[in-house]
Amino acid sequence: MRTLLLAASAALALALPLAAQEAAKPAALAPSEIVAAAPKADWVAIPAEDLLVMTLAPDAEGKPRTVVIQLMPAPFSQGWVHNIRLFARAKWYDGISVNRVQDNYVTQWGDPNYDNPEATGKPKPLPEGLKVMGEAEYTVSSFVSPGTPNRAERQQFATITGLLAAGVNVESLAALPEVEQAKTARSALADRYSLFSAFTQGWPFAGREEEFWPTHCYGMVGVGRNYSPDTGSGAELYTVIGHAPRHLDRNIALVGRVIEGMQHLSSLPRGSGDLGFYTAEEAGKRTPILSVRVASDLPAAEQPAFEYLSTESDTFATYAEAIANRRDPFFITPAGGADICNIRVPVRRVAD
């Protein structure tokens, strides 16, 4: 098994005459304008099998609330992703609720009687066929994934994009001796949580030596668990509603992200119990989850369709660089870099 780029030379990647290096040139477009101008070919359809449609009870005004979650592709967290599809197909999630909303942290949903300090009944039995995952699966040591023939190029591209996001002018960097290139690249790609962070197949990830893992950014969906060695089944899920709790990386499985309807989870009333759980007196604040379906199981006319901006496209590199160095009219001082969690991978609904 081969491993991703840091073991190889970052300098090699920099020597590539990628069109992405154009991105380092000044431009006055806002990141959103760069995305709006992306050619159709830069957008990648998300398989319906990777979309979960979660229907919450209507809001206080009677308006429907639908949340769409994109599940993560291989090589990350596929055992838990398998379980989540299984829970959805067993209709196990139907009738559960949002039980915990902790400000600047997470909104969590599951069986209100499972491992909840405020439980009032018996937990729901789990479906058959769940995989039991080990802690080693929180990370991957290699990006061997079927259907990704240009892996090497993608890995080199992740480096370029990461450097642009770190505010590095890759053209100037290419002029340095190879050893200096590698040192500068390593230093620029680091953040407080990893030796490097970048993007692959539409997802943010971080790495340290030969280990790689997805990152706990706003809107990411993870699997609640008990104390180690428990790793969670997928019955309890949460999404990040505050500053990225990156200390959870490598400690909990991430399985996806909310791509539509995030406000239905982020604007819920905070729970006043420990860890933001709703107390017994606040049980009325639990938001009922009416159903969760895998989009591919819905009738064709009801299937939502989404696409993401390829993180391997030149447009994405230009977008990341523009986020790191805002030059659109409101800004007077470009930051010179961007946190991985501030470079949101653009996702859009495809019109019918």
Add this chain to the structure above:
Amino acid sequence: MRTLLLAASAALALALPLAAQEAAKPAALAPSEIVAAAPKADWVAIPAEDLLVMTLAPDAEGKPRTVVIQLMPAPFSQGWVHNIRLFARAKWYDGISVNRVQDNYVTQWGDPNYDNPEATGKPKPLPEGLKVMGEAEYTVSSFVSPGTPNRAERQQFATITGLLAAGVNVESLAALPEVEQAKTARSALADRYSLFSAFTQGWPFAGREEEFWPTHCYGMVGVGRNYSPDTGSGAELYTVIGHAPRHLDRNIALVGRVIEGMQHLSSLPRGSGDLGFYTAEEAGKRTPILSVRVASDLPAAEQPAFEYLSTESDTFATYAEAIANRRDPFFITPAGGADICNIRVPVRRVAD
């Protein structure tokens, strides 16, 4: 004017036999437990003159909603802080509203008729005596501040704390030659937005060469403005309700942070207009602000009292290190570092 530490030698700071270096030793306490065990002497009273009490209209259930904001001390943003006290004392904020809630970004309040794409009336006249601040005031070049006699020690302490937060074992570091110490320290203190980030007088700040500025973390309060050269008067304020938008650092004035009642601002319904403004049809969602008072102007019996954990205390260093390397029972893999915005300065209400 002297400048803060990076111009001086970071190595010098490391040579100090600070008790804080104890913090690098393993401990199984959670960060919250470390704070709970802090001696009373480590807590610093917040002057009532630095507290704003903002009363929102009661919620849908008729429950009161109060938000307490701590204003920033010198040397940061004092012109805008002056204006904000002036607006509060002129009762100018009474009767304004929350007009914008953009998911994963900001909640903003002000005159609904001022520079609002959905305005329906004339803007409210501003009070007399407002200072007009320049863009140079977004940053400071020095920490000359009255009442801080131990500035040098505090600056050295900020370095130690920053290194602990970056996951650096300062005891091992002290064994390195001085040049290597300085290099390692510089590299460890950097993040994607600055050459270093640390804490002073209870506040997070970042720096680059000889410039320092407060950081846009969750719950921080800033001053809305128009296009440059406008820098905002303080009539329009916002707080961060998502992942830290650090690209706003050095582009907008930060003036304080929400220290109580954040959930009343973070869980409001998101606006569906441009930038999260409530549209004209959603005008009913604007949350009225009944009053904003400087706490020192309230009758003594109504004045809230708060204190923060001194960021110059050994307890704070231990706390920062524990956040960077979680060893409490839930965690299996310590992160090895922490983002400045994930090290929340502990603030608590003082019981009557």
